[in-house]
Structure formats: structure tokens, C-alpha cells
Amino acid sequence: MFKSGMPVKGDDFIDRIDHLKMFKTYIDNNQHIMIKAPRRFGKTSLVVQLFSLNDYKTIYVDIKRATTLRSLSEQIIDEVYALAGFRGIIQKTKESIASLLKQLRASVKIDMSIVEVTIETLEKNEKNQIDEVEFFLYALDLVEKIAIVQGVNIKFAMDEFQDILGIAKPKILDQMRSVIQHHQNVTYIFLGSIESIMNKIFSSKSSAFFHFARIIELGGLNINELSNYSKTFFTQHAMSFDDSLDTLIGYLEGHPYYSIKTLQTLYYKTLDSSSKIITQEDCINALRVGVYEAKSYIEEVLEKIKSKKHHHAIIWGLANGVKVKNIDSPTLYKTYKSLEDMGYIKKQDRGEYIITDIFLKLLLQQNSDTALTLENEINFVGLAL
Ligand SMILES: Nc1ncnc2c1ncn2[C@@H]1O[C@H](COP(=O)(O)OP(=O)(O)OP(=O)(O)O)[C@@H](O)[C@H]1O
Ligand SMILES: [Mg+2]
Incomplete structure (x- = not known):
């Protein structure tokens, strides 16, 4: 079927045979990648299709939709706990911490020391007692920690990555890089449609992400x-x-x-x-x-x-x-x-x-x-x- 208005996958997904192959090779080898293409060239569809064809542990966030760095961080924490088998940690923190702890103890196979720090951090976040950048970096590190204890490699896609500069100061790129460069159990996929910014972030020598990711350029579909x-x-x-x-x-x-x-x-x-x-x-x-x-x-x-x-x-x-x-x-x-x-x-x-x-x-x-x-x-x- 010819579908529009949403990313496509399965039978609706056309072509991109070579891209999927290359993309899969990189991802299977835990190679970080950046996908850039003009608007509506099928970046999100490519990731959605690759994820749906493979049995990966995945996290997907669309930075364009995040209004603050704090909400983006919450989304990451929510998603990584969901991967570990626990849904709705953010919402439940807002309800009752005591019952949340009990539920977590009973259902997740994660070190309780990690869980306790998460709850402490989320409580601080609720009360605005933690700086938003610190909170964001914590969320990123948590993905690595949980991947390690679960013995998996998490494929972490950040869509419209350039929009991070709309919710944080440019310094965020250096701060992010210095944290994620140590991650062994997370493979990052950055997607972006504003090529000028994506190029600046990933291809300019002075940028934090220079040489961090392999770059995939998406052209038109094969006629x-x-x-x-x-x-x-x-x-x-x-x-x-x-x-x-x-x-x-x-x-x-x-x-x-x-x-x-x-x-x-x-x-x-x-x-x-x-x-x-x-x-x-x-x-x-x-x-x-x-x-x-x-x-x-x-x-x-x-x-x-x-x-x-x-x-x-x-x-x-x-x-x-x-x-x-x-x-x-x-x-x-x-x-x-x-x-x-x-x-x-x-x-x-x-x-x-x-x-x-x-x-x-x-x-x-x-x-x-x-x-x-x-x-x-x-x-x-x-x-x-
Ligand atoms: N491989 C494909 N097969 C079929 N249709 C596709 C494919 N790639 C893109 N499309 C069509 O183009 C539309 C836009 O695709 P998608 O949302 O994946 O692009 P994008 O590059 O992420 O766009 P944006 O820059 O708006 O985020 C889809 O809704 C679909 O109609
Ligand atoms: Mg998209």
C-alpha cells in the first residue's frame, strides 16, 4: 500500500535494500551511525523498518517532540526501564515512591543499587533539585548501566538530533559526548534533517561528535x-x-x-x-x-x-x-x-x-x-x- 503521514514499515516499506544491509552491518557491529537526508526522505522509516526486522533491544526518542531536556531525560528513563521489564516508572514516581519500590523489587532483574539511585534522582527531578543537564547525562548513563546488567547491547535512536540545540545550550554536545564515548553496550543512531547542523555536529573537526559515528546519506528511492x-x-x-x-x-x-x-x-x-x-x-x-x-x-x-x-x-x-x-x-x-x-x-x-x-x-x-x-x-x- 502507498502510505503517507507516518513512517512506513513491513510491506509498505519500499527499496532501501543496500541501505538496510549497510545499516544492519553497522548496528550488528555496535558501530554508531548518523543518518542524514532532506526532509521526508525516509530516515525515520529506515530506522523503524530495521528495528522491526530485527530482534534488537531498542530505544527511540524524537527530540523534536521533547519540549525540555528534562522531559527528554524522563522519556529515556521510562524507555530503558520498560526495556528492563518495568513500565511507567516516571508516572509511578509521581504517585507513591513506597509502592513503586516494592513493585520494582518484585519485577525487575536489575541491581537494587541502580534502582535506588534512579528513584533518588527522579525524586530530585520532581523537586527541581537536580540540574537538567546532570539529569540528562544521568539518563544516558542509565541506558549503559541497564544494558550491562542485562547483558545486551541497546540500539538507541535519537531522531531529529539537531533539535537538541533547541532545548539545551551548545555545550550539551561536548557534555554528551564525554559521557557516551565510554558506553560499550549502547549503539547510537542519530537522525537529522537539517544537514547544515548535522554536518557541523558530526563532520566538523572542532565538533564534539567528529568521527564518532559513521555517516549514512539517504538519497531518493531506486526508480x-x-x-x-x-x-x-x-x-x-x-x-x-x-x-x-x-x-x-x-x-x-x-x-x-x-x-x-x-x-x-x-x-x-x-x-x-x-x-x-x-x-x-x-x-x-x-x-x-x-x-x-x-x-x-x-x-x-x-x-x-x-x-x-x-x-x-x-x-x-x-x-x-x-x-x-x-x-x-x-x-x-x-x-x-x-x-x-x-x-x-x-x-x-x-x-x-x-x-x-x-x-x-x-x-x-x-x-x-x-x-x-x-x-x-x-x-x-x-x-x-
Ligand atoms: N522506504 C520507503 N518506502 C515507502 N515509503 C516511504 C519510504 N521512505 C519514505 N516513504 C514515504 O515518505 C514519508 C516520509 O517518510 P519518513 O517520515 O520516514 O521520512 P523522514 O526523513 O523521517 O521525514 P522527516 O524529515 O519529516 O522526519 C512516509 O510517510 C512515506 O510516505
Ligand atoms: Mg523523521
Whole structure:
């Protein structure tokens, strides 16, 4: 099925064969990794799928959803105790400590000395008597401690890792690194979509996480895999199609989210029709719907691009195959780098840059501002339909 709006796994998960293999090899060897990709390229899905295919002990936190370092730490503590067989430790601390201790004694196979320190720390946290950074570092160390006593290696995924800088001071990276570098029983998986920050954290020599993790870059889905999946799917649902389907898939350049969204529209539209035939016109219409659905997001991206000097002119030039005049090469180079860091463009093997978001490119290719207010006027440059 073509699913959107949530990370996908199982039968809904398409392709990523090589990534899953490499990812699994690293994880099985307790190698920390960082996965970076532009928004909606399937980072979370990749982790969810790998975790669901293997019998790992896992912890998953989405830092974007944490409002404070304290709540993030509580979530980690909750999850690691759940792994050790005890659910809801945070909630229960808020209720009755005496009964909590009794329950813990009866149900977890962890050294009581560890448990006692946890409860003491949680009590201090309740009363705001512990500094939030100290509390966070305690939570991280606890994962290692519990992994050791359980004799396991815990795979710990931190999604939208760059957002840690939104809830803590930059120093947190050094503080974190100095704690987790000693962990032997935890394998860290960092995911991030703001490439500029992820690069700074993991690839800059002066950064705390330099050389800490192997970096996996996620590109688009493999077009052939996506095409085979789609054809099998439509055939199984008694729908017929012609070459337009492949043309459409190729046009979307393997962008996971846009491809899935567009194919989904196509499916529902055909489901509703009496003929069950996917026509060329259906393909164009599905694409049009996709662009409209993405419009406000793309416009936000454009605003960000426009707020930086030369960025719009250069990415516009890239979208339209036009060399930008009047910009010297150092500035050009710097701007390309900056756009790359922002995740909007990517360098290809031959040194050429491409725009990662196909709909952003499409928007930049419209020569009239009214193109997107009048549906029929979108000019799908390069679409052979
Ligand atoms: N391997 C895949 N197979 C099928 N669909 C996929 C795959 N990867 C991504 N998708 C589609 O793209 C959507 C976004 O995927 P996901 O949430 O995993 O991306 P992300 O990179 O974590 O995005 P974000 O930056 O928003 O967190 C999914 O809901 C799904 O529709
Ligand atoms: Mg995600």
C-alpha cells in the first residue's frame, strides 16, 4: 500500500535494500551511525523498518517532540526501564515512591543499587533539585548501566538530533559526548534533517561528535524498485496502466514522500473510477494534486532561501539550467555550499549540483507567479506526458 503521514514499515516499506544491509552491518557491529537526508526522505522509516526486522533491544526518542531536556531525560528513563521489564516508572514516581519500590523489587532483574539511585534522582527531578543537564547525562548513563546488567547491547535512536540545540545550550554536545564515548553496550543512531547542523555536529573537526559515528546519506528511492512495487500493487488491485506510470515515477526522481503521495492519489482516483484504467491524464492530475498539497511547505522553503543573499538567484539558475551572471566564483561556491548544507541541493558524482526537492525545482521553473494559483497552468518542465 502507498502510505503517507507516518513512517512506513513491513510491506509498505519500499527499496532501501543496500541501505538496510549497510545499516544492519553497522548496528550488528555496535558501530554508531548518523543518518542524514532532506526532509521526508525516509530516515525515520529506515530506522523503524530495521528495528522491526530485527530482534534488537531498542530505544527511540524524537527530540523534536521533547519540549525540555528534562522531559527528554524522563522519556529515556521510562524507555530503558520498560526495556528492563518495568513500565511507567516516571508516572509511578509521581504517585507513591513506597509502592513503586516494592513493585520494582518484585519485577525487575536489575541491581537494587541502580534502582535506588534512579528513584533518588527522579525524586530530585520532581523537586527541581537536580540540574537538567546532570539529569540528562544521568539518563544516558542509565541506558549503559541497564544494558550491562542485562547483558545486551541497546540500539538507541535519537531522531531529529539537531533539535537538541533547541532545548539545551551548545555545550550539551561536548557534555554528551564525554559521557557516551565510554558506553560499550549502547549503539547510537542519530537522525537529522537539517544537514547544515548535522554536518557541523558530526563532520566538523572542532565538533564534539567528529568521527564518532559513521555517516549514512539517504538519497531518493531506486526508480526501478519503486516502479516494480507500483506495478505489482496496481496489478494486484486489478488496475491497468501504460507507460505513463513509469514516466510519472521517473519524473518524481525517487523522492520518497512525493512519489508515495502521488501514487496514492492515483490509486484512490482509480479505485473510484469504473474503468480501473490508469491513463496519462490521471498521471498528470495526480502530479498536479501532489504539487498543490506541497505548495505551502515549498513556499516556506522559498522564503528561507530568499532571506539569504544570492541563494534564490543561484538555485533558480540551477532549476532553469541558466548560468548566473555577476556573481564571482568564491561567492558562487560559498552559496552552493550553503544551499547544500541547508539540504536543498546535492552534489552529484560529476560535481554537478541537483535540487533535492523535485517540487521545489518545479516551482522555481514556473515563469509566472500565477502558475500556482491557476491549476491548469503548471508547466511540468521535462515531463514527457
Ligand atoms: N522506504 C520507503 N518506502 C515507502 N515509503 C516511504 C519510504 N521512505 C519514505 N516513504 C514515504 O515518505 C514519508 C516520509 O517518510 P519518513 O517520515 O520516514 O521520512 P523522514 O526523513 O523521517 O521525514 P522527516 O524529515 O519529516 O522526519 C512516509 O510517510 C512515506 O510516505
Ligand atoms: Mg523523521
